[in-house]
Structure formats: structure tokens, C-alpha cells
Amino acid sequence: MAATDIAVVGYAQTPSTRRARESEVQLLVPIVTEALQRAGLDRREVGFTCAGSCDYLTGGPFAFVSNLEAAGAWPPISESHVEMDGAWAMYEAWVRLQHGDIDTALVFGSGKSSPSKPEEMWAQQLDPYYLAPLGVDPASLAGIQARALLDAGKATERDFANVVVRSRRNAKDNPNAQVAGDFSVDELLAEPYVRAPLRKHDLPPISDGAVAVVLARGDRARALCKRPAWIRGLDHRIEVHQPGMRDLTTSTSTALAARKAGYDGGPLDVIELSSTFSPQELILRDALGVDADANVNPSGGPLAANPVMATGLVRIVEVARRIVEGSASRGLAHATGGQVLQHNLVCLMEGD
């Protein structure tokens, strides 16, 4: 049984922008400092550090090495790195905190999508023998998923547009969002397709950004934060890679991760989902069994800001922040990896 007294006690994120002039590490330095300051923790006291990033975004092998400078790795630190979204870096840190010999951890996730052509680069994430040579990009796969959802009678294009309208409206209150504003469903449905049945607004923006989180355990968490966001459950599950080998209209791995994280279907004050394409929000809601009127993506979600490799950890921060600030008591954050929801993480958090 995993410890349930590990909490988010500090956080910070950059605004999400189409093109940041700063390098990835330059984006990270101020927010790592800010997250530690919010927790009132000196960086030399941090017990374990873990980062999430992707070399291919920057286009240089070992790109993650320079991000180490943001952690202030001198004197030497106990540190690790995952080639995944920062949410999984938090998972590794959370596992490390279970041991009980340390009681604080620093986690960050960062990504600049602006230097690369995402449709070209992410196509290389597919099976190199059978799929990558076809040159299928993420949006095309998401289009196939959306089509499957329509064909199964599970959603309409109007439902997709509704997700976008709400995301952009919610994003008006989020200073870190990149796409925000008031739109009507009819106005969105009048737009042309880019990957039928998906329109441009069903796709996430291309973003640069970074996020940092401070974790602490037990009494240390209480000392560092008035109202810690306790991680009651954290789990992640992967599915088969070949999109043709699974039902794209469901997310069994999300449902399983939620169950393993101890989510019992009870009420949630806030839910943040890594639904990078609008139809995915409908799939994830269904997998989690959340009510139609649930408070999903009050930040605007990935359709408003998608700093890849930070997007998932931002979801955790958006839920944790509402708990720490007292506007929510119980929330669920979701992160995803791979194409069309192949790999999913669920984090269940509560206030005291």
C-alpha cells in the first residue's frame, strides 16, 4: 500500500507561448526558483530531483543535460530524468519518497515545440518498421480516433465544438493560457476541416513552456504548506501501441489507472485532463465516469496551452493549486503519453 501522505506543496509555471525566445533551461530557472520559494524550501534541502523532457523537441541528443542547471546541481544532487511528460517525473519522485528516508522532492517538466515541425517530428514516435515510414502525424491519428467516435454514435461534431468553446472560455481566467476567448459552436462548426472530422480548433496550440512542482511528505508537508494537496493515489497504465489493435473510442488504461489510484467514482471539485484533441475529453470523461456537469479543465486544458512534456504536470498543478488555495477539496489530474491516448496517468488529490 503506497503512502498517502505525500503532497504537492509548491508549484510554478511559465505562461505558454507560441515561441519563447529563451532556451528551455532559461524557461526553467525562474520557475524552479519560484516553486521552491512558494514552499519556503532551500534547494540544498531537496531530497530528490526528477525531470521530464524530450530530446527530440530541441533536436539535440542529451538536451536534457543542460536542464540540470536549473536544479542547481552543485553540490551534487540525487537526481533522475524520464524521457516523458513531467507527470511521470513526479511519479518517479513520488515512488522515491515512499522509502521514508527523504521527505522533499523537486520535479519539473519542460518543452519547446517551436523549433521543430511537430507533425514531422512526432511521426517518428510511431513503430519504426510498420508505422513511421507511412508518415502519419498525430493529428491524422486523432482524426481517425474522432471518426471512430462519430461512427460509434458516441459523439457528434457539435460535441467536439462544445469542448472547444468551454476550454477557450475557461482559459480567459488563466494567465498562462495561449488560446482564450468567447466563441460560439456554430461559428466553430463553420470552420474548414484540417483532418476531417477535426478542425483546427480541435487541435492543441503549438506551445513552449515549463512547470515545476515541489513535493513533501507528512509533517514536512504540513510545515511547508498551510493546506497541502495530498496525493491520495497515483497510477499509470499503458496500452498497445498499434492503433488498429485497440478500441480508440475508449480509454481502458485511464479507467484502470483511476481504479488503481483509488478513485471510487465519488464527487470531484476539479478535473484536469490531458485531452490534447477535443474528442479525447469525451473519451476520458467516459473512462473516468465523471458527471456531465463536472468541472473539467477549468484552466482551459491542453486546447488552450500545450507545452508538451509539461502539459501533464501542468494538469497536476492546476488541481493542486485549487486545493492549496482552498477552492477545491478533491480533484483528479490526468496526463497522457504517446499517440491517441496510449499511455495514461491518473493522480487523485485531496485537501485536509
Added chain:
Amino acid sequence: MSTSTPKENLVMEHLVSLTYSEELTPILERYVDALIDGRIVGHKCPSCGRVYVPGKGYCPICVVPTTDADEVEVGDHGTLTGFTIITPVAYYGQTETEPFVYASVLLDGSDSNLGGQEVVGVPHDKLRSGMRLRAVWKPKSERSAEGVSNRGWGSVSSVIDAFEPSGEPDKDRAEYEEHIF
């Protein structure tokens, strides 16, 4: 099951070309402008006083921000702190064919090395750590920002051709020992 002659392994060629484009960070832009002008600039940490060339926008040791206000100019003479001679390996994009020097040069007034520098005017077997060098600048009209990137170590090869012996006496090991990296 019948046995037959083993089949040839199927090998598929799949060459991938990806395009990246980015602007230099504002700090590197100033750095390049200064280089073209014949000056080498860096950032001096307001907390510990270490000088980084090029500036990073922060001191990685103190993790405090540095800005244009912390900019300092360093010399174009320096000390060879370490080197190797590389026998180039062929790969796509490699243009070197003959052994070349790969040296770290600690510029006067800087705390960080310029890595990967060519040293000329001295036979390979006469190179030694501690020897004093000076920059061989390209003529001003030939200098460019090419080769300086947000990744890696901010090569100066489009501005400075190489380093050559300056004739000054060698430095003692103790004077540069903290800068062999």
C-alpha cells in the same frame, strides 16, 4: 516442418530528415554581435563573481539570474587547460578527414572554457596544457553568426579561426587546475 536455405535478413532503409529552426536567445544575439565587433563578452554572477562565456542568463551554481547589466568583456588571450587530438570518424555530415586538435581554452578574465578549439602554429606533439594562446580572428568582413546555436557550447568558429601560441610563458598547473572541464 521442412527446412530450407535460410532467407536473407530483410533490411529496410528509412532515412528521416527533420527540420528545426529557432532564433538565438537574446543573450546569444548580444554575444554574437560583440564577437563580430571583435569583443568576447560573458556574464558575471552578481552572487559568486564567476564569469561565464557566453552568458547563460543565470549562474548554474548559485541559480540566480544574470542580465545584460552583468555583462563583462574578457580577453582574447587565454590558457590551454586541456586537449586531445581527434582522429575523425566518418558519419553523415562530418567534413573533417585529418586528425585535428580539440582544445579547451580559458580566456583571461573568464571562468568558463571555450571548448573544442583548434590550435594552430604549433606541431601536435608540442602541445601542452598550460601553454598561452591568443585568438586568430577572421577578418571583420568574414565574421558571421553561423555555428552559434542555442544548443551546445556556442562555437566561435565563424568568428575566430583558431588559437595560436602567444609567446607568453606557460601557466603553472595550479593556476588553471580548477578549469579543466
Added chain:
Amino acid sequence: MAEQCAVIGVGQTHHKKRRDDVSIPGLLREAATRALDDAECTWADIDAIVIGKAPDAFEGIVQPELFLADALGGAGKPMLRVHTAGSVGGSTFIVGAHLVESRIHERVLAISWEKQSEGNAQWGLAGGRSRGIGAGGAFAPWIRAYIEKTGAPEYIGWQVAVKDRLNALKNPYAHLKLADISIEKVKESAMLWDPLRFLESCPSSDGACAVVLTNEANGKRASKPAAWVAATAVRSELGAFPGRDPVRPLAGVECAHDVYRQAGISVPRQEIDVAELYVPFSWYEPMWLEGHDIAGPGEGWKMVESGDTELTGSFPVNASGGVLSSNPIGASGMLRFAEAALQVRGLAGEHQVDGARTALAQAYGGGAQYFAMGILRSQPA
């Protein structure tokens, strides 16, 4: 109190320059199947997978673990991808051990790999630009600094190169099988990165390594002896800054002291029976002996000179042949842990060190700035 972690399965591929006979999934399954067989369990028994490799650019696949999930029976399981440069194989082992020690999972498959023949690591290391220096070029100046500082004779590097290749002849999985290796041959081989010669450098290999990690109860129940994880630690430091000692990086010193402390070791030279150290270039053997306080300052090369680090010496290093004989980069670090486990289990075959009860495993990466270390024992604590 953390759960005790046991290594009950070890598997590796036959490492070669090109493994054209298998795809990447096939390569991983070869190692994983051997580890599962050794552990006497099946794919269904595995609760979670931790996978490691060096930069994605080496094979040109972004986050390849996503497609490898299918071949590794990943569906429905948690899968974590670790990347800490050259130390990644060691870090992957350690993250796997953490999952067991924290009691989150009962059986974990930790696996790491590189299939260098399906990409171009030299191109990858150079970031596609000219004047690529390779890993040897990056480390050569520090090796020179070690030699200048300690006054070690040049034949020390040749001696390590010969010793590891002779050990590799006893390891059925090793890549390089240089039966006629000799000091003369190393000395005569081409100078690649002065002062490093061709035969003092590691090869490029295709290969994978896997381990099955489990809890104390399962470790004691296993029909074959288990290796017990007595200590693990990771340390990272900045790669380049004034005041850094790249010859004896502080992160390596502190990482070693952390595992010694956890395992209750006060005199490593006497209390460790065998060590698997990440030695991609011959000189790193004496450098790590000193860098991990196994030998005193300037004494590491003397341990090499006197034959102490040979298979039958008082402190055998890299009985498997080490990275100098097989280098599937992402897996090279885990191979150190796997070989250390084989030694304390008494299952290392021809390269077994007699009576090995305590083994040190070490991997490093980046600009000698990432360290992953562990102590494995024949008995639980």
C-alpha cells in the same frame, strides 16, 4: 522500513556489432525472455516495466518504449522510461528496485537496450554537425589530466584493455572476442583520441539486458539463489563549471560513499569481492578506483599494474569483460548490475569470481556527471 529487493532473473543478449537477425523488439525479447526464464516466471507475472536507453537520436525513434510496449507485454501495466545518459542502465535498475522497495509492485521487469546498427551514434553524438568528437574525444582530455596528475605509466591503459578482453573470452555473451589480444597489439593500435588508442576503447554494440526484481518473500522462495540489493544511489552534478574536478567528480565520490554507508561498508577495497565498473575507455578503471575511494589518490593505477583487478586478483574488476568488450550503450549500465548480480548468485559461469558475496555495480554518463551505483549481496540483510 523499505521492502528488500531481490534480483531473481538476469538476461542479456549476445551482443554484436549488428544484430540483423532481430528487430528492436526481438532484441529486447531475447534479453527479457532469458531474465523471465531465469526467474522461473512468465510475462503475466510482471506487474510493471521500467525501460532505459541512451538518446532516442541513436536509433532515430522518438520515445521508442511506446511501440516496444507491445512486444514486452506492457498492455495494462505501468511503463516508465528513464534517460540519464550513459548511466541510464544503472538508473533503470535502480528505479525498478525502488518500485519493489516501496511495495508498489511485487515483480518488476527492468530492461535497457541499444541497437546501434539501426542508427548512427556518431552522428547522434555530434548532433548531426561536423567535427564530432565521439565520446572518446570528450573524455580524452580528462584522461590526460589523470595521467599528468598521477604520473601513471602509459602501459596502464594497455593493461586494462588486455585484461578486460581476456575476461570477455570467458563470457559467452560478450561482443569482442579478441583471443590474440596482447599489450603489443593495444600499443600498436591506431591513436584515436590522444592518449587513447583504438583497442583502449569500447566497441559499438547491439544488445539488451533485463532483470526481474521482486520482494523478499519471492526472493527467498526462488529455486535459484537471488542477489539482494543492499544499497543503491544516484548522483548528478553540473557538467562544466569552474572548480569542477572532472577526473574525480564529486558526484561519483558522494554516490559511492552513499552506497557504502547504506551497505555498512567501511573499507571498500576489503569488503567488496568483485566490482563491475563502467569503463568505456581503459583509463577509467584506475580513475574510478580512485574516484570511488577504493584506492587512494594516485594508487588506482598501481592496483592495475600489480594485477589486483584481474579475474584472480584481490579486487577483480569487470570479470565479464566490461564495457570495453560489449557496449550496447543504454544497456551497458544495467549490464554492470546484472553481472554483479550473477557474481553474488554464483551463476557467472567461467568468469565467476570464487566466493563473491558482495559486489559493486557502477554506471556513469554525460560528461562524467551522472552516477548510478549499487551494492549486491548473496544474502539478504
